[in-house]
Amino acid sequence: xxxxxxxxxxxxxxxxxxxxxxxxxxxxxxxxxxxxxxxxxxxxxxxxxxxxxxxxxxxxxxxxxxxxxxxxxxxxxxxxxxxxxxxxxxxxxxxxxxxxxxxxxxxxxxxxxxxxxxxxxxxxxxxxxxxxxxxxxxxxxxxxxxxxxxxxxxxxxxxxxxxxxxxxxxxxxxxxxxxxxxxxxxxxxxxxxxxxxxxxxxxxxxxxxxxxxxxxxxxxxxxxxxxxxxxxxxxxxxxxxxxxxxxxxxxxxxxxxxxxxxxxxxxxxxxxxxxxxxxxxxxxxxxxxxxxxxxxxxxxxxxxxxxxxxxxxxxxxxxxxxxxxxxxxxxxxxxxxxxxxxxxxxxxxxxxxxxxxxxxxxxxxxxxxxxxxxxxxxxxxxxxx
Amino acid sequence: xxxxxxxxxxxxxxxxxxxxxxxxxxxxxxxxxxxxxxxxxxxxxxxxxxxxxxxxxxxxxxxxxxxxxxxxxxxxxxxxxxxxxxxxxxxxxxxxxxxxxxxxxxxxxxxxxxxxxxxxxxxxxxxxxxxxxxxxxxxxxxxxxxxxxxxxxxxxxxxxxxxxxxxxxxxxxxxxxxxxxxxxxxxxxxxxxxxxxxxxxxxxxxxxxxxxxxxxxxxxxxxxxxxxxxxxxxxxxxxxxxxxxxxxxxxxxxxxxxxxxxxxxxxxxxxxxxxxxxxxxxxxxxxxxxxxxxxxxxxxxxxxxxxxxxxxxxxxxxxxxxxxxxxxxxxxxxxxxxxxxxxxxxxxxxxxxxxxxxxxxxxxxxxxxxxxxxxxxxxxxxxxxxxxxxxxxxxxx
Numbered sequence: 001x002x003x004x005x006x007x008x009x010x011x012x013x014x015x016x017x018x019x020x021x022x023x024x025x026x027x028x029x030x031x032x033x034x035x036x037x038x039x040x041x042x043x044x045x046x047x048x049x050x051x052x053x054x055x056x057x058x059x060x061x062x063x064x065x066x067x068x069x070x071x072x073x074x075x076x077x078x079x080x081x082x083x084x085x086x087x088x089x090x091x092x093x094x095x096x097x098x099x100x101x102x103x104x105x106x107x108x109x110x111x112x113x114x115x116x117x118x119x120x121x122x123x124x125x126x127x128x129x130x131x132x133x134x135x136x137x138x139x140x141x142x143x144x145x146x147x148x149x150x151x152x153x154x155x156x157x158x159x160x161x162x163x164x165x166x167x168x169x170x171x172x173x174x175x176x177x178x179x180x181x182x183x184x185x186x187x188x189x190x191x192x193x194x195x196x197x198x199x200x201x202x203x204x205x206x207x208x209x210x211x212x213x214x215x216x217x218x219x220x221x222x223x224x225x226x227x228x229x230x231x232x233x234x235x236x237x238x239x240x241x242x243x244x245x246x247x248x249x250x251x252x253x254x255x256x257x258x259x260x261x262x263x264x265x266x267x268x269x270x271x272x273x274x275x276x277x278x279x280x281x282x283x284x285x286x287x288x289x290x291x292x293x294x295x296x297x298x299x300x301x302x303x304x305x306x307x308x309x310x311x312x313x314x315x316x317x318x319x320x321x322x323x324x325x326x327x328x329x330x331x332x333x334x335x336x337x338x339x340x341x342x343x344x345x346x347x348x349x350x351x352x353x354x355x356x357x358x359x360x361x362x363x364x365x366x367x368x369x370x371x372x373x374x375x376x377x378x379x380x381x382x383x384x385x
Numbered sequence: 386x387x388x389x390x391x392x393x394x395x396x397x398x399x400x401x402x403x404x405x406x407x408x409x410x411x412x413x414x415x416x417x418x419x420x421x422x423x424x425x426x427x428x429x430x431x432x433x434x435x436x437x438x439x440x441x442x443x444x445x446x447x448x449x450x451x452x453x454x455x456x457x458x459x460x461x462x463x464x465x466x467x468x469x470x471x472x473x474x475x476x477x478x479x480x481x482x483x484x485x486x487x488x489x490x491x492x493x494x495x496x497x498x499x500x501x502x503x504x505x506x507x508x509x510x511x512x513x514x515x516x517x518x519x520x521x522x523x524x525x526x527x528x529x530x531x532x533x534x535x536x537x538x539x540x541x542x543x544x545x546x547x548x549x550x551x552x553x554x555x556x557x558x559x560x561x562x563x564x565x566x567x568x569x570x571x572x573x574x575x576x577x578x579x580x581x582x583x584x585x586x587x588x589x590x591x592x593x594x595x596x597x598x599x600x601x602x603x604x605x606x607x608x609x610x611x612x613x614x615x616x617x618x619x620x621x622x623x624x625x626x627x628x629x630x631x632x633x634x635x636x637x638x639x640x641x642x643x644x645x646x647x648x649x650x651x652x653x654x655x656x657x658x659x660x661x662x663x664x665x666x667x668x669x670x671x672x673x674x675x676x677x678x679x680x681x682x683x684x685x686x687x688x689x690x691x692x693x694x695x696x697x698x699x700x701x702x703x704x705x706x707x708x709x710x711x712x713x714x715x716x717x718x719x720x721x722x723x724x725x726x727x728x729x730x731x732x733x734x735x736x737x738x739x740x741x742x743x744x745x746x747x748x749x750x751x752x753x754x755x756x757x758x759x760x761x762x763x764x765x766x767x768x769x770x771x772x773x774x775x776x777x778x779x780x781x782x
Contacts, residue, residue, distance in 0.1 A: 004690065380647035380650075383414070
């Protein structure tokens with residue numbers, strides 16, 4: 001049994017870590033946060049040069065032909081540095097949907113542009129009235145011959161302000177369809193917003209926008225598979241952010257003095273930090289669990305048995321990760337005291353990301369209910385029933 | 386977990402699964418599975434079958450009946466045992482005194498005790514805690530004064546689990562009162578039939594008699610019953626407590642207990658269906674299941690970095706103890722809540738003769754176990770001790 005990273009993955013992690021340590025300190029990140037764009041094109045190009053944007057894609061589409069395990073390594077490092085570039089929206093969601101649902105021609109057309117860093121994608125799935133529901137869009141597609149037009153409103157579209165290409169879900173005669181819509185097409189209007197963690201998001205209105213169907217047939221399974229992968233990616237990112245946040249907190253407890261001694265001498269604070277550490281270990285375990293669920297079922301749709309197992313395992317992982325993010329983000333601020341609430345100190349920035357992550361693709365209550373409805377992880381069994 | 390194992394490990398797991406279910410009597414496993422109190426006979430019978438096949442003390446050196454297993458194999462051995470509802474080998478013998486004697490004892494003392502300890506021909510009791518030495522174990526006061534070729538032992542031990550069955554007791558005793566408290570402790574073996582030893586039961590809130598006080602009044606103990614060197618007992622005790630902490634999360638046991646909660650909940654009717662479908666109950670259950678999976682993977686992560694043969698304690702085992710205790714307790718509470726109003730009394734038998742409806746399954750053990758399991762966050766280093774270890778050894782506070 002080997003649950004550790006392999007040499008290639010370890011090397012990938014340390015490469016990303018080195019890059020971010022030199023280029024992504026708090027000062028540089030603050031400048032990006034305050035900028036119009038909200039992230040760095042320069043960093044994006046460096047990720048492209050390092051091959052980070054190519055990791056999950058097949059070699060025939062200019063990809064590295066690796067898999068989610070390598071994406072998870074990158075996401076964990078991104079979590080430690082609170083990276084602002086649209087990796088999740090472009091590579092995991094947009095690219096993931098194209099790879100999962102697109103035709104060969106569409107993959108050849110789109111994926112190389114993602115890999116090179118030229119094209120940014122966004123998934124327009126959520127709607128104002130639907131909360132986390134993705135299986136019943138009100139957005140409509142009118143298909144005629146080769147093309148289609150899309151009409152409807154999408155919200156919480158991660159990466160919307162800078163996307164070159166939207167992957168839009170819409171109701172069709174054959175279930176939920178996915179459509180490609182160029183950001184510059186007529187009838188597309190973006191209302192940009194900034195999440196509390198600094199990531200760019202927004203609402204998008206499609207008013208008879210020209211579209212091309214991505215693949216064919218009902219895309220519900222492909223969407224589910226990609227959202228599962230995105231949740232596993234967020235699990236890795238959350239672990240990176242939680243670890244950084246807790247280690248920073250432990251350092252602060254050793255250096256901050258009150259009543260003539262480091263505050264970490266107080267057992268009340270030691271025990272809270274120890275509980276947070278135990279929580280972090282559980283979160284690491286479930287990020288691993290999520291990674292194994294994805295890598296073990298790569299290529300399986302949600303409808304298959306493997307797809308169902310994968311989805312159930314991701315729900316379990318998200319349940320634990322979300323609770324951990326909640327606890328560690330709150331405890332990190334409390335253990336710091338007032339300084340943890342300032343914009344000039346990093347702890348609050350971690351707390352913001354860790355508050356957004358658990359609510360990005362479903363929330364704790366929804367995940368709990370769905371996992372329970374699926375029968376949980378353990379079969380009922382007793383020798384006397 | 387199965388998909389993480391190598392073909393050889395899977396084969397080993399299958400072998401253990403088969404062994405436990407065919408070789409250990411069904412009635413013992415049934416009693417264990419349904420929460421009934423195990424008799425001394427049940428425990429002795431099981432351990433002797435295990436020992437006959439080399440499965441009672443795999444963690445011991447091979448020459449004394451141990452197995453040359455990898456950490457993963459040891460994990461499988463224990464996990465499959467728990468999943469098959471097989472009572473574990475008596476921990477006082479198998480994971481406490483045995484490894485101490487095997488590691489620190491003289492050849493003579495090994496030969497005298499290890500075979501009988503593995504085969505539970507001697508039932509060992511633990512004499513560590515005292516009324517004023519709990520978490521601060523090193524402050525113990527029971528004395529052993531050397532007089533000729535004997536020690537004269539005076540004092541009191543407490544929380545002696547199943548001491549009513551004990552043949553021998555392994556003790557921490559103070560042999561030098563004039564040095565730092567840890568430096569004056571020795572590890573001594575005492576025959577409980579010696580004159581001056583008195584065992585008194587302590588009644589617990591679960592209604593049972595599991596623990597005892599043991600009194601020592603001028604008990605004469607031959608000097609050859611000392612393990613290792615005089616005044617080195619604290620080192621041996623730390624070694625022992627480190628062994629105790631591995632496997633203390635009892636994850637396999639918690640899986641079995643949770644499966645049992647779900648089976649009963651599925652047959653318990655509510656106004657809207659079964660209790661298993663109740664939104665609030667199933668939400669609690671589901672969270673515990675997910676947390677248990679997290680703990681299982683924490684244990685597996687520790688195992689995968691553990692090198693065979695390396696016994697260096699991993700401070701993360703405190704995480705296993707801390708969270709494992711919490712989950713074990715949560716599961717006992719879920720079981721109590723399955724029973725509702727019919728689980729609020731202590732009964733010895735769920736069958737009610739004379740035309741009455743039988744009480745539901747688990748009526749015998751749910752509430753007792755709930756109260757009994759308050760112990761798991763106290764013994765083996767209380768949760769507060771574990772938090773202290775984590776904050777010092779891992780976070781550096």
